[in-house]
Amino acid sequence: MMAGIILVCSVVLFLQFFVFYCRSLIAVSSKQVLSPEVQDVTGISRTASGEDFARVMQLLQLCPERPEDRKSIQAIGAYFSLLNFLRSTIARMVPSMRVWTESERGHCAYFAAVALERRISFSRDMLVQQMDA
Amino acid sequence: MLGPADWVIWMLGTLFEAAVVVCALHRKSLRRYFFLNLYMLFSVFVSLGRFQVLLHSGRSSVEYRYFYFYSDALLTIVLYFALISLYLLVFQELHVERYLRMGAVLLLAGTAWFSYAVVSQSSHRMLTHFAFELSQNLYFVGMVLTYVLWGAILKLRETRALLVQLVLSLGVYFSTFAASYAMSNLRPDLFSHITYLFPIVACLLPLSWAYGFWRVAEDARIVPARLAVVPR
Numbered sequence: 050m051m052a053g054i055i056l057v058c059s060v061v062l063f064l065q066f067f068v069f070y071c072r073s074l075i076a077v078s079s080k081q082v083l084s085p086e087v088q089d090v091t092g093i094s095r096t097a098s099g100e101d102f103a104r105v106m107q108l109l110q111l112c113p114e115r116p117e118d119r120k121s122i123q124a125i126g127a128y129f130s131l132l133n134f135l136r137s138t139i140a141r142m143v144p145s146m147r148v149w150t151e152s153e154r155g156h157c158a159y160f161a162a163v164a165l166e167r168r169i170s171f172s173r174d175m176l177v178q179q180m181d182a
Numbered sequence: 183m184l185g186p187a188d189w190v191i192w193m194l195g196t197l198f199e200a201a202v203v204v205c206a207l208h209r210k211s212l213r214r215y216f217f218l219n220l221y222m223l224f225s226v227f228v229s230l231g232r233f234q235v236l237l238h239s240g241r242s243s244v245e246y247r248y249f250y251f252y253s254d255a256l257l258t259i260v261l262y263f264a265l266i267s268l269y270l271l272v273f274q275e276l277h278v279e280r281y282l283r284m285g286a287v288l289l290l291a292g293t294a295w296f297s298y299a300v301v302s303q304s305s306h307r308m309l310t311h312f313a314f315e316l317s318q319n320l321y322f323v324g325m326v327l328t329y330v331l332w333g334a335i336l337k338l339r340e341t342r343a344l345l346v347q348l349v350l351s352l353g354v355y356f357s358t359f360a361a362s363y364a365m366s367n368l369r370p371d372l373f374s375h376i377t378y379l380f381p382i383v384a385c386l387l388p389l390s391w392a393y394g395f396w397r398v399a400e401d402a403r404i405v406p407a408r409l410a411v412v413p414r
Contacts, residue, residue, distance in 0.1 A: 052367035055322055059361035062325055066353030069332070070390070072409040073347050077398055117396050120389050 071128035074121050075156045078163040087166045097162060099154025102129055105161040112168035113175065122164055129157045188241060191381045196229040198388035205395035211344075215395075217267035218348065221260045222388060228253045248310060250380075255313040258320040262290060265324055268349055269331055272340055289327075293319050318363040325356035335406050343402035344394050346409075351390035358383045 088094050091105050109122065132150045140147040202222040206212045212219050232249060239245040266286040270279055297315040301308050331349055340346065362379055366372060 052364045056361055056364035056368060059322075059325060059357045059364060062329055063354060063357035063361060066328070066332075066350050066357055069406075069409045070347065070350035070354055073343065073350055073404060073406075076404040076409060077343050077347075077402055117393060120386075121393055121397075 067124075068128065068131070071124055072153075072156075074125060075160045078160045079156060081163050081166070083162055083166055087162060087169065091162045091165065093159065093162050097155045097158035099129075099132075099151055099158060101158040102154060102161060105158055105165055109161060109165050109168060112165065113172050115168055115171050118164055118167060122161070125157050125160050129154060132157070187378065188236060191378070191385065192229065192233050192236070195381055195385045195388070196226055196233075198385055198392055199223075199225040199229060201392040202388045202395060205392050209395050209400065211395055211400065214271075215267070215348070217260070217264040218391065221257070221264045222391070224257060224260050225384075225388070228257055251310065251313045251317065255317045255320075258317045258324070259290070262286075262320055262324060265327055265331070265352060268345070268352070269327075269334075271345060272331060272334055272338065272349075289323065290320075293323050318360075318367075321356055321359040321363060325353065325360045328353040328356050332406075339405075339407070341403040341405060342400075343404045344398045344400060346404060346406050347394045347398060348391060351387060351394070354390070355383070355387040358386070 083091070083093065090108065091097075091101065093101055093105070097105075106126070132153050135146065136150040136154070140150045199222045203212070203219050203226075206215060206219050231253065232246070235243075235246050235249045263286070266282065269282050269286075273279075273282060294316060297312055297319050301311040301315050328349060332353060334340075335346060335349060359380075362376060362383065366376060
């Protein structure tokens with residue numbers, strides 16, 4: 050009985066912490082302005098929509114990986130899936146939830162675009178280093 | 183014998199733990215987050231010790247389980263103090279360090295006493311079960327304390343992005359472990375299936391801390407209240 054209560058509390062708190070952690074990752078990156086070329090490639094200027102996420106993730110996979118951002122991208126990917134789940138279940142019945150999930154999905158896409166920007170500049174640095182060598 | 187999964191989990195976990203200390207050193211945050219880095223340093227040594235036992239005795243051996251749970255109890259106590267150090271940072275301006283330290287020691291002693299009371303009634307191998315029980319209870323206490331700290335962050339309008347991320351990732355870690363322990367209490371037959379889960383989950387905390395120290399600037403600010411906004 051007690052273990053059951055602890056399990057339920059832990060799962061609820063885990064979900065809360067996970068969502069807040071993902072949102073804190075997004076909040077830190079949302080202040081970064083995208084360069085004009087990344088805006089051109091992704092089609093995102095200031096605000097992104099959830100529909101952009103899959104496309105930006107495909108672009109991300111074309112760039113060489115940076116070990117330090119791999120897990121944060123995976124965490125945001127998991128958060129995006131959670132949002133999709135909410136969108137197709139609870140958000141169908143609660144209109145305000147639908148607006149919220151849409152805006153969060155857009156933030157996820159913007160996070161992915163910022164990660165893309167970092168990967169592009171990382172690739173450029175590697176290329177410069179190789180040319181110098 | 184060690185399988186490829188054992189190697190990969192051990193290697194990644196130890197690398198991430200070391201990476202936290204290296205990133206904190208690089209960002210000159212070692213002193214500021216001393217207990218967090220101390221915990222990671224201890225974790226590296228414990229990982230090396232576990233690896234030795236794993237290599238000689240295997241994952242399903244009694245020796246590995248003993249070493250795992252004794253070292254885990256010690257690490258959980260250090261992590262508990264790391265959490266208290268985050269409390270001290272959040273409550274820095276209120277000058278309540280003395281009361282926080284006293285409260286933390288009393289709570290730790292209370293948890294140890296409760297764990298002892300539970301195992302003394304039902305166990306003949308008391309020390310081993312005490313280590314397991316203490317870890318389990320400290321994970322739950324840690325989870326609750328992290329939640330309270332998150333509440334304090336919201337209430338005090340704490341805006342340091344790095345601090346917020348460290349606290350939230352600690353919350354994810356504590357709650358995952360508390361859930362895993364509760365699950366293994368509910369269904370002991372599942373324990374052999376989730377032995378891989380503990381080291382995998384243990385990789386996540388150093389990874390998120392390393393990411394925080396590496397990527398988030400010390401002066402970066404966010405508004406935590408906006409993270410907690412949910413539609414009604």
